[in-house]
Amino acid sequence: MKLNYTGQEKVTADPQKVWSFILDPNKVASCLPDTQDIVIKDDRNFDAVVGVAVGPVRGKFKFAIQLVPDQANNKMAVKLRGGGLGTAIDLTASANINGQPDQTTLLDWQGEANVSGPAATVGGRVLDAQAQKLISSVFENMGKKISEGA
Amino acid sequence: MIPGAFDYHRPSSVEEAVALMGQYGLEARILAGGQSLIPAMRYRLAQPAVLVDINKLPNLAYLSEENGMLRVGALVRDTDVEFHQDIQSRYHLIADVSQVVADPIVRYRGTVVGSLCHNDPSGDWAATAIAARAQMVIRGQGGERTEAIDDFIVDSFTTSIQEGEMAVEARFPVPNTRTSGAYEKIERKVGDYATAAAAVQLELAQDGTIKEIGIGVTAVALKALRVAEGEKLLRGQKPTRDLIRAAAEEAAKIADPNPDARGSKEYKKDMARVLVGRGLVKALGRLGVKI
Amino acid sequence: MAIESPNLEPKGIQGLGKAIKRKEDSRFIVGKGNYLDDINLPGMMHMALVHSPYAHAKINGIDSSEALKVPGVKAVITSKELAGAGLAWVPTLAGDKQMVLADGKVLYQWQEVAAVFADTRQAAADGAAAVQVDYEPLQAVVDPYKATDADAPVLREDIKDKMEGAHGPRRHNNHIWTWDVGSKDETDQALASSEIRVKQHMVYPRSHPAPLEPCGCIGDMSKATGRLTVYMTSQAPHAIRTVLSLVTGIPENNIRVISPDIGGGFGNKVPVYPGYVCAIVGSIVLGVPVKWVETRTENLTTTGFARDFHMDIEIGATKEGKVTAMKVYTLADHGAFDAAADPSKYPAGLFSICTGSYDFPKAYAEVDAVYTNKAPGGVAYRCSFRVTEASYLIERSMDVLAHELKMDPAELRIKNFIQPAQFPYPSALGWTYDSGDYEKTLKVALDKLGYEELRKEQAEKRAKGELMGIGISTFTEIVGAGPSKDFDILGLKMFDGAEIRVHPSGSAIVRAGTRHQGQGHETTWAQIVSEELGLDVDKIIVEEGDTDTAPYGLGTYASRSTPVAGGAMALGARRIREKAKKIAAHLLEVGEADVEWADKKFSVKGVPGKSVTMSQVAFAAYTNLPQGMEPGLETTYYYDPPNLTFPNGAYVCVVDVDKGTGEVKVRRFVAIDDCGTIINPMIVEGQVHGGLTEGFAMAFMQEIAFDAEGNNLSSNFTDYLLPTSLETPKWETGHTVTPSPHHPIGAKGVGESPTVGSPAAFVNAVVDALAHLGVRHLDMPVTREKVWKVLRGAGIDAF
Amino acid sequence: MQITLNINGQDKKMDVEPRTLLAHAIRDAGLTGTHIGCDSSSCGVCTVLLDGNIPVKSCTMFAVSAEGHPITTVEGLAGSNLHPIQQAFHDQHGLQCGYCTPGMMLSSVALLERNPNPSEDEIRFALSGNLCRCTGYQNIVKAVQQAAQAMNQPAGAAADD
Structure with missing residues (x-):
């Protein structure tokens, strides 16, 4: 099951600050909602356990996360592979980092989630909403934290 | 399939149940009928750490x-x-x-x-x-x-x-004698989730105009929706086939369904329209108004 | 052993044609059936499987350490452990081999990756959830038409360079075999010179038998005796025993397969599944019995699918509507392993019955099979080896031709039927049809329906903008595989055995190599023996499913029980009767030539009142024999049928279409079957009801669907749609009787006719309702949305 | 945890986990007429009666929740004679493989308690939570009609055939 999402975050910081934030796995990890465990492996890879609670879904997703920067094209991708609840989730979230004349930055993001496993067909309607929430809250948190100068 | 393990609580009062829900927060789920929750738990899609079974609470079956x-x-x-x-x-x-x-x-x-x-x-x-x-x-x-x-x-x-x-x-x-309603649902078979469904309730004034109306649709968005524009079109009006058609079209406009095995986006949107239209005709018919 | 329920009335001698109530009911109605999961053995462990969420992925590692920490978990096995026992891969029935547990990669979603053994079912499930598998997803091949693209990923690394398959050369890594029949050149020529030619592409979607009881197995290896007892939901216990012996090396005499009561099979319980093998291996390794019972998810995602035939047909005809030739090309999607359950010589089963009930002078059919990232199987789901696909193809195509000719579909069929005088009829694709009177059967159906009136109603409705349709299917099946000169599975000839033992007091036990799953063998076998031996039907007990006691047989599937085992039963009884006649002569103190079998007893010719019953003879067989005669009254008979049987029928369906939602309502459905001699009309009618319901399901609801990544979208009963009592139409049934000339009692088999014959009738009815809008074909399942698209496309709207 | 379930009039003490499904608890008590056929509460082969006349899918209820609610399974239907619904399923050929039969009969009993004279449509409606893969339902409907008739006859007037 392929799911696609898009969104936009306005960050009150210039692209340089944005880049320094999103190239730091510690900082990116801090944007995941309801994290229960983070293990930083190197400057591009970390593992995270994320709590999930939507309607009937109560449980944990375990992800291996990789940061894939493409500074030349002002692009950043975050790849999550993992799963939980009998389901495998491959999620790629990428953002165009567009500096604005007023020293702010627009994050135009899009997410593609590939949900596998029979539970996906049973719980697809739930997971769809959950994946969307997960992605948008990551970018929302990111926007907030960068704007706050974290 | 077998659910994951959980702690089980069977409170004997609402106060106790509420206290437990406060104590365990997001870890806890209330078990009432369990007809959605237990299948989700059997698939281990839901793995609550705590279940608060309210089935023994007194005086809640009124x-x-x-x-x-x-x-x-x-x-x-x-x-x-x-x-x-x-x-x-x-x-x-x-x-x-x-x-x-x-x-x-x-x-x-x-x-x-x-x-x-x-x-x-x-x-x-x-x-x-x-x-x-x-x-x-x-x-x-x-x-x-x-x-x-x-x-x-x-x-x-x-x-x-x-x-x-x-x-x-x-x-x-409580509906009065000039109130009627209807629920129109299409499903692939008994027990399936709706492909689309529409709920309609309306009250006629003495002069035959629609005094109050509610239209809800389900399975055509991430949550059940009120077809407010459709309600607006009909409220205060004498119902006609054209007005009903226009109100029903409002349902299709706000519907934003996900495509799945039950149907494409287009089909579900159109079904929201058809079912709202049918629900309105049926509800009016039950009040003796033939459209 | 049957538990006699308190108030089921006695029946007496009840032979062929009697609608006696079923003997097996007594235990089922009181909850004392004995299904696989009802069996619990001392010290038994439970097994749960770990599955792949991906359809195609490399496995970089499997970590069982967390699972082994779960209290109660005793062991976890993976392909590595199986390889040690030589069981990492096992042969399939179709000459391929398949992984038992994923070996290096997974090839379909929910493929079995590891097996967890634990003291309780809860612990096993927890253990399975705790096994960590490191997958590297690969591109999945889902569309069979893209499987053999030049750049398609290689699915089967194990046979990557092996371009010679079990059924000839392979032309691509994902190609399995090509099979053809008939004369291509002659068919091409006949088509070229035909006045009318119609072509149609149609898909028989992937479906699943989904019996309500899932599959399961208990392996019980006794260290003390060295004997392996396997309890298994198996429609073919003897074949399973032989396969187990060949695969494990355990001598066949040390293997006992017990197939207890089966909660529906429909073909699902013919193959050997990885879960069975793991439970057996688990028992051998752990030294205790190990039970595995499938979940519904496992059943729908990993066990034998059916159909998945993608068919192109071309038919030639004269302007007057006489068919001249047919040419068929089919692409068969076999999933990750070719595990189809077909007779060895027939990789596309009996698909070449696709000329149906019609006298096609020329025909040619070609089938290509390919691998995709889907579960293997290709079982004959309530169907005699691909006959369902063939019947659907021809019956749907005859309507396409009728449409082209602007001819009534009934008239077109009548014009082309094989005529009664033509039997035995050799078909252009090589079969010899035994008997039939197709026109008569169709006319019975049309009369019962009131066809002419309904056509008038349809015309009137159409004028008013309302939509109704009438669909006809006049199918011919080919069942009873089969004559051993042509039919075998893994070399095992497809005969069947019956053992009959008449006891001194005139009761009998009958054992067969078949295994019923609801078809009523305990009653119908008793009826055949009651008919042939004149014994009280209540005094005949039927036993199936235990390889230690039952005679060898290939089992129950493909409508073969009555045509094959039923023949063995009748001929075995007749052999007993021959001996009984000698004993009767002895008792009557006359020569054998003066004794006749009439009115269910032995009488002296021309001397009324001088007779003995079979019970008296039976007693004498143990107490008072002619000198020199071997005592006892029993036999084992193996029946090798001389030909297949060709049941047929005429089904007519009337539908109404909702212009707002596209919903199709089946208003009426008339099914006239000709299955030859009828043993028990009540059971036959029950079989027809059930089969029609499954045909209805396939036409409108059931499909195992996949998304582009190979996710199975139909892994549960909310998404794999089995009709309930509310959706299921009311069936009107009837019969014509044209006995099979070569079968001992003239019976042809009926269990699958309705599933085979009905889908085309449903779809034909819907297409007929929409024909004036330019529709020529709709693929199954005919969903509301498919109809809605036609309606809105034609500007038809309503609410 | 220790619980006591009253099944077919007998108290059965058992040790279960909170997550033990009622269907498993019943089967583990040796009453294997209650079957399990799916994961999604769809098929109804596990149907039992709670409190005498309330059909529930016992795979979609925890055993602990059934404490204090007498349970009737297929094994509890017959007395010295078959229950009219059992006789009717046999007479009308309302079963083939027998796997759905216990649940189907118990749902039918609940229907007949509530509605002693159901029409064919009402029977089809009431049984639509129980799947049958073999019979096509037609003979099940006939069986329920026969049972209704038998149960509506005054006591003692029931014919043997």
């Missing part, structure tokens, strides 16, 4: 009219409504919906309030509650509050119930 409202306690099963002769004859919308929720055996165990709290985007009761302008009564440690259904339904599988709270009752306005 179904009575009071102050112009039908009060549906948290332990009222779908069949309590389905087999209730008075409700079946006077509450046309509720009578319709009570016969198409899940399947006949599941309805013996499933609860009305539980379904509203579960808030499945394809659930039948949410659209019904929207059309009937129902209210939810929510108990927390700080007391009780009443919320209009539109505020209660927040998002897919998400309601306004907070940690440490539980819904204890749903309230539906």
Whole structure:
């Protein structure tokens, strides 16, 4: 099951600050909602356990996360592979980092989630909403934290 | 399939239940009918650490009219409504919906309030509650509050119930003799989630114009929707086929369904339209108005 | 052993044609059936499987350490452990081999990756959830038409360079075999010179038998005796025993397969599944019995699918509607392993019955099979080896031709039927049809329906803008595989055995190599023996499913029980009767030539009142024999049928279409079957009801669907749609009787006719309702949305 | 945890986990007429009666929740004679493989308690939570009609055939 999402975050910081934030796995990890465990492996890879609670879904997703920067094209991708609840989730979230004349930055993001496993067909309607929430809250948190100068 | 392990609590009062929900927060789920929760747990899609079984709570299975409202306690099963002769004859919308929720055996165990709290985007009761302008009564440690259904339904599988709270009752306005309604649902087979469904309730004024109207649709967005523009078109008007068609089209406009095995986006949107149209015609027909 | 329920009435001698109530009911109605999961053995452990969420992925590692920490978990095995026992891969029935547990990669979603053994079912499930598998997802091949693209990923690394398959050369890594029949050149020529030619592409979607009881197995290896007892939901216990012996090396005499009561099979319980093998291996390794019972999810995602035939047909005809030739090309999607359950010589089963009930002078059919990232199987789901696909193809195509000719579909069929005088009829694709009177059967159906009136109603409705349709299917099946000169599975000839033992007091036990799953063998076998031996039907007990006691047989599937085992039963009884006649002569003190079998007893010719019953003879067989005669009255008979049987029928369906939603309502359905001699009309009618319901399901609801990544979208009963009592139409049934000339009692088999014959009738009815809108074909399942698209496309709207 | 379930009039003490499904608890008590056929509460082969006349899918209820609610399974239907619904399923050929039969009969009994004279449509409606893969339902409907007739006859007047 392929799911696609898009969104936009306005960050009150210039692209340089944005880049320094999103190239730091510690900082990116801090944007995941309801994290229960983070293990930083190197400057591009970390593992995270994320709590999930939507309607009937109560449980944990375990992800291996990789940061894939493409500074030349002002692009950043975050790849999550993992799963939980009998389901495998491959999620790629990428953002165009567009500096604005007023020293702010627009994050135009899009997410593609590939949900596998029979539970996906049973719980697809739930997971769809959950994946969307997960992605948008990551970018929302990111926007907030960068704007706050974290 | 076998659910994951959990701690089980069986409180004997609402206060105790609410306290447990406060204590365990997001780890805890309330077990009422369990007809959505237990299958999700068997798939291990839901793995709550704590279940608070409210089935032994006293005085929550009431179904009575009071102050112009039908009060549906948290332990009222779908069949309590389905087999209730008075409700079946006077509450046309509720009578319709009570016969198409899940399947006949599941309805013996499933609860009305539980379904509203579960808030499945394809659930039948949410659209019904929207059309009937129902209210939810929510108990927390700080007391009780009443919320209009539109505020209660927040998002897919998400309601306004907070940690440490539980819904204890749903309230539906008592219809008068000039009120009717209908629930139109298409499903691939008994027991499937709706492909699309529409709930309609309306009250005619003495002059034959529509005094009040509610239209809800389900399974066509991430949550049940009120077709407010459609209601607006009809409110205060004498119903005609053209007006009904226009109101029904409003349902298609706001519908934003996900495509799945039940149908494409286009099909579901069109079904929202067809079913709202049919529901309106049926409800009016029940009041002797032929369209 | 049957538990006699308190108030089931006695029946007496009840032979062929009697609608006696079923003997097996007595235990089922009181909850005392004995299904696989009802069996619990001392010290038994439970097994749960770990599955792949991906359809195609490399496995970089499997970590069982967390699972082994779960209290109660005793062991976890993976392909590595199986390889040690030589069981990492096992042969399939179709000449391929398949992984038992994923070996290096997974090839379909929910493929079995590891097996967890634990003291309780809860612990096993927890253990399975705790096994960590490191997958590297690969591109999945889902569309069979893209499987053999030049750049398609290689699915089967194990046979990557092996371009010679079990059925000839392979032309691509994902190609399995090509099979053809008939004369291509002659067919091409006949088509070229035909006045009318119609072509149609149609898909028979992937379906699943989904019996309500899932599959399961208990392996019980006794260290003390060295004997392996396997309890298994198996439609073919003897074949399973032989396969187990060949695969494990355990001598066949040390293996006992017990197939207890089966909660529906429909073909699902013919193959050997990885779960069975793991439970057996688990028992051998752990020294205790190990039970595995499938979940519904496992059943729908990993066990034998059916159909998945993608068919192109071309038919030639004269302007007057006489068919001249047919040419068929089919692409068969076999999933990750070719595990189809077909007779060895017939990789596409009996698909070449696709000329149906019609006298096609020329025909040619070609089938290509390919691998995709889907579960293997290709079982004959309530179907005699691909006959369902063939019947659907021809019956749907005859309507396409009728449409082209602007001819009534009944008239077109009548014009082309094989005529009664033509039997035995050799078909252009090589079969010899035994008997039939197709026109008569169709006319019975049309009369019962009131066809002419309905056509008038349809015309009137159409004028008013309302939509109704009438669909016809006049199918011919080919069942009873089969004559051993042609039919075998893994070399095992497809005969069947019956053992009959008449006891001194005139009761009998009958054992067969078949295994019923609801078809009523305990009653119908008793009826055949009651008919042939004149014994009280209540005094005949039927036993199947235990390889230690039952005679060898290939089992129950493909409508073969009555045509094959039923023949063995009748001929075995007749052999007993021959001996009984000698004993009767002895008792009657006359020569054998003076004794006749009439009115269910032995009488002296021309001397009324001088007779003995079979019970008296039976007693004498143990107490008072002619001198020199071997005592006892029993036999084992193996029946090798001389030909297949060709049941047929005429089905007519009337539908109404909702212009708003596209919903199709089946208003009426008339099914006239000709299955030859009828043993028990009540059971036959029950079989027809059930089969029609499954045909209805396939036409409108059931499909195992996949998304582009190979996710199975139909892994549960909310998404794999089995009709309930509310959706299921009311069936009107009837019969014509044209006995099979070569079968001992003239019976042809009926269990699958309705599933085979009905889908085309449903679809033909829907297409007929929409024909004036330019529709020529709709693929199954005919969903509301497919109809809605046609309606809106034609500007038809309603609410 | 220790619980006591009253099944077919007998108290059965058992040690279960909170997550033990009622269907498993019943089967573990040796009453294997209650079957399990799916994961999604769809098939109804696990249907039992609670409190005498309330059909529930016992795979979608925890055993602990059934404490204090007498349970009737297929094994509890017959007395010295078959229950009219059992006789009717046999007489009308309302079963083939027998796997759905216990649940189907118990749902039918619940229907007949509530509605002693159901029409064919009402029977099809009431049984639509129980799947049958073999019979096509037609003979099941006939069986329920026969049972209704038998149960509506005054006591003692039931014919043997």
